[in-house]
Amino acid sequence: MFSDERMKKLREYVASLEHPEEALVDLMHEAQEAYGYLSDEAAEKVAEIANVPVIKVDELATFYSLIFRRPVGRKVIFVCDSISCWVMGMENLFEHLKDRLGIDIGGTTSDGAFTLLPICCIGACHVAPAMMVGEKLYGNLTPEKIDEILEKERA
Amino acid sequence: MPKLTIDRMEVEVPEGTNVLEAAKKLGIVIPHFCYHEALGAVGACRLCAMKFVEGPVKGVQVSCMVKAQDGMVVETADPDAMRVRRMVIEWLMTNHPHDCPVCDEGGMCQLQDYTIAGGHGIRRYKGKKRTYLSQYLGEFIEQEMNRCIQCYRCHRFYRDYAGGADFGTKKLANRTFFGRFKDGWLESEFAGNLADVCPTGVFTDKTYRFKARPWELETAPSVCPHCSLGCGITPGAKLRELLVIKARENLKVNGWFICDRGRFGYRFASSGNRPRKFLVNGQEKTRGEAVKSASGIISDAILKYGPGSVALIGSPRTSLENNFAVRKLADLLKTENICFSADPFRERKDRRAVSLINAADSRSLRDVEFSDFIVAVGTDPVNEAPMLALMLRQAAVKGAQIVVIDPRPVKLPFNFTHIPALPDEFAGKLAELAGSSSAPAPRDRATIICGTDIPGMDAIDACSEAARRLNCGLFYTLSSANSFGAALLASDGPEFEDVLSGMESGNIGVLIALESDPLGRYPDRERAARALENLDSLIVMDYLPTETAEAANVFFPTTAYAEMDGIFINNEGRAQGFSRAYIPGIPVNHMGPQRKPPELHPPREFFSEVPGRSFAAWEYLRDIAGEIGMECGELESIETIRAALAADDRRFAQVAGLHPESDGALITAGPVDWPQAQRQPSAGDKPDTGEGLLLYAVELTFGTEEISARSDKTQLRAPEPHVLINSEDAGKLGLKDGEPVRVSSGNITISCVLKTSSSCARGAAFAPRLKGFGAEALNRKRVTITGGRG
Amino acid sequence: MQLLLTKNFHLGHPASLKEYEASGGYSGLRAALKMTPDDVIKTVTDSGLRGRGGAGFPTGKKWSLTDRKSPGPRYFLVNADEMEPGTFKDRFLIENDPHQVIEGLLISGYATEAEKGYIFIRYEYSGAARALERAVNEAKSAGFIGKDILGSGFSMEISVHRSAGRYECGEETALMNALEGRRANPRSKPPYPASKGFRMRPTTINNAETVANIPHIMSLGASGWKALAAYEGGAGTKLYGVSGRVKNPGLFELPTGTPLKEIIEIHGGGMRDGYSFKACLPGGASTPIIAPDKMDVRMDFDTVSRIGSRMGTGCVTVFDDTCCIVRAMINNLLFFTRESCGWCTPCRDGLPFVHNILQRIEAGVADMDELGVLEENCETIYPNSFCAFAPGAVDPVRSMLRLFREEVEKHIKTKRCPIA
Numbered sequence A: 001m002f003s004d005e006r007m008k009k010l011r012e013y014v015a016s017l018e019h020p021e022e023a024l025v026d027l028m029h030e031a032q033e034a035y036g037y038l039s040d041e042a043a044e045k046v047a048e049i050a051n052v053p054v055i056k057v058d059e060l061a062t063f064y065s066l067i068f069r070r071p072v073g074r075k076v077i078f079v080c081d082s083i084s085c086w087v088m089g090m091e092n093l094f095e096h097l098k099d100r101l102g103i104d105i106g107g108t109t110s111d112g113a114f115t116l117l118p119i120c121c122i123g124a125c126h127v128a129p130a131m132m133v134g135e136k137l138y139g140n141l142t143p144e145k146i147d148e149i150l151e152k153e154r155a
Numbered sequence B: 001m002p003k004l005t006i007d008r009m010e011v012e013v014p015e016g017t018n019v020l021e022a023a024k025k026l027g028i029v030i031p032h033f034c035y036h037e038a039l040g041a042v043g044a045c046r047l048c049a050m051k052f053v054e055g056p057v058k059g060v061q062v063s064c065m066v067k068a069q070d071g072m073v074v075e076t077a078d079p080d081a082m083r084v085r086r087m088v089i090e091w092l093m094t095n096h097p098h099d100c101p102v103c104d105e106g107g108m109c110q111l112q113d114y115t116i117a118g119g120h121g122i123r124r125y126k127g128k129k130r131t132y133l134s135q136y137l138g139e140f141i142e143q144e145m146n147r148c149i150q151c152y153r154c155h156r157f158y159r160d161y162a163g164g165a166d167f168g169t170k171k172l173a174n175r176t177f178f179g180r181f182k183d184g185w186l187e188s189e190f191a192g193n194l195a196d197v198c199p200t201g202v203f204t205d206k207t208y209r210f211k212a213r214p215w216e217l218e219t220a221p222s223v224c225p226h227c228s229l230g231c232g233i234t235p236g237a238k239l240r241e242l243l244v245i246k247a248r249e250n251l252k253v254n255g256w257f258i259c260d261r262g263r264f265g266y267r268f269a270s271s272g273n274r275p276r277k278f279l280v281n282g283q284e285k286t287r288g289e290a291v292k293s294a295s296g297i298i299s300d301a302i303l304k305y306g307p308g309s310v311a312l313i314g315s316p317r318t319s320l321e322n323n324f325a326v327r328k329l330a331d332l333l334k335t336e337n338i339c340f341s342a343d344p345f346r347e348r349k350d351r352r353a354v355s356l357i358n359a360a361d362s363r364s365l366r367d368v369e370f371s372d373f374i375v376a377v378g379t380d381p382v383n384e385a386p387m388l389a390l391m392l393r394q395a396a397v398k399g400a401q402i403v404v405i406d407p408r409p410v411k412l413p414f415n416f417t418h419i420p421a422l423p424d425e426f427a428g429k430l431a432e433l434a435g436s437s438s439a440p441a442p443r444d445r446a447t448i449i450c451g452t453d454i455p456g457m458d459a460i461d462a463c464s465e466a467a468r469r470l471n472c473g474l475f476y477t478l479s480s481a482n483s484f485g486a487a488l489l490a491s492d493g494p495e496f497e498d499v500l501s502g503m504e505s506g507n508i509g510v511l512i513a514l515e516s517d518p519l520g521r522y523p524d525r526e527r528a529a530r531a532l533e534n535l536d537s538l539i540v541m542d543y544l545p546t547e548t549a550e551a552a553n554v555f556f557p558t559t560a561y562a563e564m565d566g567i568f569i570n571n572e573g574r575a576q577g578f579s580r581a582y583i584p585g586i587p588v589n590h591m592g593p594q595r596k597p598p599e600l601h602p603p604r605e606f607f608s609e610v611p612g613r614s615f616a617a618w619e620y621l622r623d624i625a626g627e628i629g630m631e632c633g634e635l636e637s638i639e640t641i642r643a644a645l646a647a648d649d650r651r652f653a654q655v656a657g658l659h660p661e662s663d664g665a666l667i668t669a670g671p672v673d674w675p676q677a678q679r680q681p682s683a684g685d686k687p688d689t690g691e692g693l694l695l696y697a698v699e700l701t702f703g704t705e706e707i708s709a710r711s712d713k714t715q716l717r718a719p720e721p722h723v724l725i726n727s728e729d730a731g732k733l734g735l736k737d738g739e740p741v742r743v744s745s746g747n748i749t750i751s752c753v754l755k756t757s758s759s760c761a762r763g764a765a766f767a768p769r770l771k772g773f774g775a776e777a778l779n780r781k782r783v784t785i786t787g788g789r790g
Numbered sequence C: 001m002q003l004l005l006t007k008n009f010h011l012g013h014p015a016s017l018k019e020y021e022a023s024g025g026y027s028g029l030r031a032a033l034k035m036t037p038d039d040v041i042k043t044v045t046d047s048g049l050r051g052r053g054g055a056g057f058p059t060g061k062k063w064s065l066t067d068r069k070s071p072g073p074r075y076f077l078v079n080a081d082e083m084e085p086g087t088f089k090d091r092f093l094i095e096n097d098p099h100q101v102i103e104g105l106l107i108s109g110y111a112t113e114a115e116k117g118y119i120f121i122r123y124e125y126s127g128a129a130r131a132l133e134r135a136v137n138e139a140k141s142a143g144f145i146g147k148d149i150l151g152s153g154f155s156m157e158i159s160v161h162r163s164a165g166r167y168e169c170g171e172e173t174a175l176m177n178a179l180e181g182r183r184a185n186p187r188s189k190p191p192y193p194a195s196k197g198f199r200m201r202p203t204t205i206n207n208a209e210t211v212a213n214i215p216h217i218m219s220l221g222a223s224g225w226k227a228l229a230a231y232e233g234g235a236g237t238k239l240y241g242v243s244g245r246v247k248n249p250g251l252f253e254l255p256t257g258t259p260l261k262e263i264i265e266i267h268g269g270g271m272r273d274g275y276s277f278k279a280c281l282p283g284g285a286s287t288p289i290i291a292p293d294k295m296d297v298r299m300d301f302d303t304v305s306r307i308g309s310r311m312g313t314g315c316v317t318v319f320d321d322t323c324c325i326v327r328a329m330i331n332n333l334l335f336f337t338r339e340s341c342g343w344c345t346p347c348r349d350g351l352p353f354v355h356n357i358l359q360r361i362e363a364g365v366a367d368m369d370e371l372g373v374l375e376e377n378c379e380t381i382y383p384n385s386f387c388a389f390a391p392g393a394v395d396p397v398r399s400m401l402r403l404f405r406e407e408v409e410k411h412i413k414t415k416r417c418p419i420a
């Protein structure tokens, strides 16, 4: 998964740390970026780089919401389901997305393009309802706008 | 010492005690889940709420998190506190399955007890219960995660206390899961304690699963027979079948926990091949007939050839009382051919260690936990005396510096300094360490630990000498549960080597072996076999199906530790009593041809003798003496034996009134001058010189110890036969890790797999004493290792 | 009014070091480095600054508690986890003016004699994190970060840590665990972070907005900054946010103590046409509801507490008359049950109980007894959890039972939601 060069860099980075465990979250992000999700193999790799038992990686990976231990689509659609978005009609958006993507919350489209997940308030309440596709933030959503976004993001 | 008032009673407790413990001291036990004496307070379950009425802390608080302070006034039964406790239970029960009828924890479940104690009865939560998929964790521990109440004890024991690295806490919120990265055997040698620390039925003893309800079990306080440390245990049996071992709190020895050898090694006791019959020349006889036959043999021999023609062997794995009876019978018969071990090489070192220990130096297992500087010489704790490793870890966690001088690739669950020296370098390395500037100033919180398996006499002496000189503690590990007691009885007497020569020369014609197995334990098996063949008669008493038992002319089935009252003296010199948990006999469960339910049904009354009933060996010895016509009132009962022990020998003065649940009595012999124990190494324990790697036969946690090696479940964790050498040595020999090899010396060759390690000493090879492997025969021999199958 | 925190927001991009310095940036640091740490702490104490993370603890007092006697290292942590639903102030602050937080952190570090600072930011704020990282590099090149800063003899390093998403990471001791690479469970106190925090060393932690105020306090002086408040006794400016059913949701820098009514009706543009104000959460999902009768409350920590709520983060979520208050609380509890760290029973297993009863009430299947069970749950969870997460989760529900009891009971009596 990591190139040899990247491995070397990461090993050096960890070696420079007084407390290698502090790098675990960074390493998990790295591995996830390289691999799409934190597979068993990736978790073991992270553990190896940080020189910790793999259970320590798993303990963190399963704690955090943004580390995926199961495969996800090429892009993850995070729909904010917290209070300001809720009051602005988030529930309808979810229905619309489920309908359009043909999947339930937590599901991945059959073409592997999208995974649909809820997310806690993303600090975009002023443009609620809001969602993120990957890192990209979209606000003031309407069903029409969502259709446009899906088309654009699928490309 | 803060003084506080709990429920209108005053109590004074040591600084740092929490209020939950303070209340306990008054006999007020408030329900709690996450708090555990050994694991500490973490305030997670929130169950132990009390009302703080006066003092520095006010209001309803969880009492485990509040340190007792002067002037506190606490009400444990305040309605506000009671309401919190009831709600906490109600919350925990929202997800807990109602599977108590089929749950092994039922009847000893803290959640059951505290649900009653907490006052929660009617379910008000109408939602669905959360469910989990459990993991496969091997054959020792069963997991049923749905029962989890998230007290975090398992994690805190496994990771924090025991230093395990393959188990932890996953996910969060009410989905929090405790388990491994993937399915598979728990790796820690202490994993079995999960069954004890888990307050509900998430982790249960798989070997005991579905076999009994706790209230059906016959139990008694007991002492583990599987190594010399003498940890407290509680065996549980039902219908004559030993079903389960639990750790018994013993604050002087093991604390709260035991190792998996101790927990799961019990299955020899009810195994189908355990000898249950009295046999004379292969024919089943009654007890009386066997006694008659044995006494006939003995009197004939004495009549014909004199008392010297009879020899007796006691055993380091049997009780002090049994060994005393051996001694007594020898005295009555007036024979001097008596010894207490069939392995003279290990016994010699046990005896030397015992002769060196004195009350001032001797340290208990718990003392190890509170040592701040520890040097361990020639011992691989996890493999030789597992609980020592757990105590060392506690010391390490508290900041102790730990140095291990041992040629093996010693693995311990904490950081330590490993000096991979060979046994003949031990004394030198110790002297270096004791003389170096980094050595601790003489102080009593430093402890020297010394093994007695691979170290030579010089290392054993050096450790004692260093301990005395530096004024620090001394802790030897010995070979068996009662090695210390056997050594005291043997004192300066002969050893098996002497008996063996007598047998070879034909002077000895009758051997009485009590729970002793010369064929299996004497390193030169051929020699032992020839000597036994030379006998006129062999009388064996045992509860294990040993090779020697099979060769017996007269055989008496004896009782295992859980089936008798007795005393073991542990490595420290602590005499600890154990009590009979159940009457031994063929388990009811084994009796029907197909074990159909009718046969399983408990008989309500015995109209006849218990089938397969066996007795303590001392009873047979007494009967034999009586039959021969000798007076021996001292062997009348366990009490008379203890009284006689105490009267005969002032060292045993305290055993007369020994209570099994007491701290035991500390007995030390030394330092004493036992010339026999000073005997210079004979050929058998002097390492070979010359070419080749020097092989040491070694112990493992699982598979080598005499008793547990006959338990099916612990055998599952015994490795395949192998020899372990340094990676570079292997490279030189052109051998690779994992390849089949032949290991030979002279005309002895054993075949196994090669294992290599970079952290073991060069020039040495280590082969475990696995049953049937034959490593013992190569012990301390120079061996050549060549690739290929045997 | 003079804009301080938001004065570079008009740029539309993260202010560069140049832009930041042009607006007076890093003059606060220069001023501070000429003072003794004790004097900096005194200035902050005198300024009356209170923590913007939600609890409003006096910042100067917190700093003075830091153990500066025992030998270092000491740490200063900036909490930019911002996961309180309804809150978006730290995002704006960092995305628009990252240097402000860095300068604040340097001064805070100087005052508490810390040698290393961490900015703990949630992963979703990737733009903000990148802006911060860029700014840290700029500041490093310019000699504001590193050894012997501006020749003062004071040295400090700064790292940005990107988390991986969990609300509990924002709790200060959980944050320290998270930063150490452990699960973000909170720690028991004592020991307090001031003596044993991150890596068991003396540690001070403040919210990003709190820290961003520090340079301005240094520049304006304690009394100059303090006088910016909307009322006598208040202190400085505050970022107020408005979201929900208003015409002009957004973030506004206003004098501390600006009345809630003004924030909603003037800055937030008032309710959307045709709808009326029903209720609001004044400072995030864990703050008790404010009903119309208390709308003129002044938004400062003490005043809002006095009417039974909390100012929290100062980011207001507004509900109108079409909103079922029970459903709003169901949504809130969904968040809290999901995010509970799972350490203590009241939170882990009590909140799902609360959530379930709320759902039953809303679905019209609960009976009046269950209302009592709901209340008992909330009242028992509130004071008995390990950390402040669970009280924050049930506090809005408790306020609902006080302020909107009739609406709740109507659900039960008519077996349906009276609003939908």
Ligand SMILES: Cc1cc2nc3c(=O)[nH]c(=O)nc-3n(C[C@H](O)[C@H](O)[C@H](O)COP(=O)(O)O)c2cc1C
Residues within 6 Å of the ligand: C050, C051, C052, C053, C054, C055, C056, C057, C059, C062, C079, C080, C081, C082, C083, C084, C167, C168, C169, C170, C171, C172, C173, C205, C206, C207, C208, C210, C211, C387, C388, C389
């Ligand atoms: C569950 C929970 C979550 C919190 N999340 C945040 C957060 O995201 N950001 C923050 O600044 N403070 C958060 N806090 C408050 C912090 O614990 C801490 O009080 C604050 O960072 C101190 O900074 P201040 O004194 O500047 O307010 C949270 C507290 C709790 C109990």
Ligand code: SF4
Residues within 6 Å of the ligand: C168, C185, C186, C340, C341, C342, C343, C344, C345, C347, C348, C385, C386, C387, C388, C389, C390, C391
């Ligand atoms: S209240 Fe308890 S379970 Fe909830 S976040 Fe705090 S410690 Fe964790």
Ligand code: FES
Residues within 6 Å of the ligand: A080, A081, A082, A083, A084, A085, A086, A120, A121, A122, A123, A124, A125, A126, A128, A130, C085, C086, C087
């Ligand atoms: S509530 Fe959705 S972005 Fe804040």
